[in-house]
Amino acid sequence: MEKINKIDGIKRIRLGSLEPTLINEEFLNRLSKLEKICHHFHLSLQSGCDDTLKRMNRNYTIEEFKNIVNLLRTTYNDVILTTDIIVGFPGETEEEFEKTYNFLKEINFYKMHVFKYSRRKGTKANTMPNQINDDIKNTRSNKLIDLSNNNQLEYNRKYIGKALNVLIEEKEGEYIKGHTQNYLLVKIKNENISKYRNKIIKISAIDAKIEEIIGIM
Numbered sequence: 001m002e003k004i005n006k007i008d009g010i011k012r013i014r015l016g017s018l019e020p021t022l023i024n025e026e027f028l029n030r031l032s033k034l035e036k037i038c039h040h041f042h043l044s045l046q047s048g049c050d051d052t053l054k055r056m057n058r059n060y061t062i063e064e065f066k067n068i069v070n071l072l073r074t075t076y077n078d079v080i081l082t083t084d085i086i087v088g089f090p091g092e093t094e095e096e097f098e099k100t101y102n103f104l105k106e107i108n109f110y111k112m113h114v115f116k117y118s119r120r121k122g123t124k125a126n127t128m129p130n131q132i133n134d135d136i137k138n139t140r141s142n143k144l145i146d147l148s149n150n151n152q153l154e155y156n157r158k159y160i161g162k163a164l165n166v167l168i169e170e171k172e173g174e175y176i177k178g179h180t181q182n183y184l185l186v187k188i189k190n191e192n193i194s195k196y197r198n199k200i201i202k203i204s205a206i207d208a209k210i211e212e213i214i215g216i217m
Helices: 025-031 050-055 062-075 094-107 134-157
Strands: 040-046 080-087 111-116 163-172 175-179 185-189 200-208 213-216
Touching: 025 062, 040 062, 050 094, 062 080, 062 094, 080 094, 080 134, 094 134, 111 134, 134 200, 163 185, 163 213, 185 200
Parallel strands: 040 080, 080 111, 185 213
Antiparallel strands: 163 175, 163 200, 175 185, 200 213
């Protein structure tokens, strides 16, 4: 990444899904010196309950994860954090799910990608006892999706009235759209995609929805 950051013509570098334990002070000290890094980190949490994480064979605790989040928010004041969550993993009790829900409320992710556990032949989880039925999975999934949507809308509304630099990527109907450096999706009413594609333009945010911010030039 340090070498890529030096390449002329590259304006932004965005990391994909990261193993949370990769993030530590040394990593962030070096990363924060790279001005092209996007201030968006997708961390695969999977569960907010230590007991569930152990059954998933994840090698971190929720306390360690919280410390990682704090490091990121201290390093980047505009950082956007997203995550993956699995509901209905074998043995997940109502108490364990509530621990996950409360932990997610505390962390306040920008967005959570929520998945319902599904069995896969050949995996250890497939033969675990206490498989969760689909109705419970659906209820838990919907509860987390509602939380995620509320978080995302609240975050997006904070940007109304602010100037944002947006990398224009594609056209959607009468809008062109792209992302800010911290990976917020922005749509601008303008059909001239050929003029703006792959360019970074400054816009003013005038409205916010769950999935996007609406801007004007």
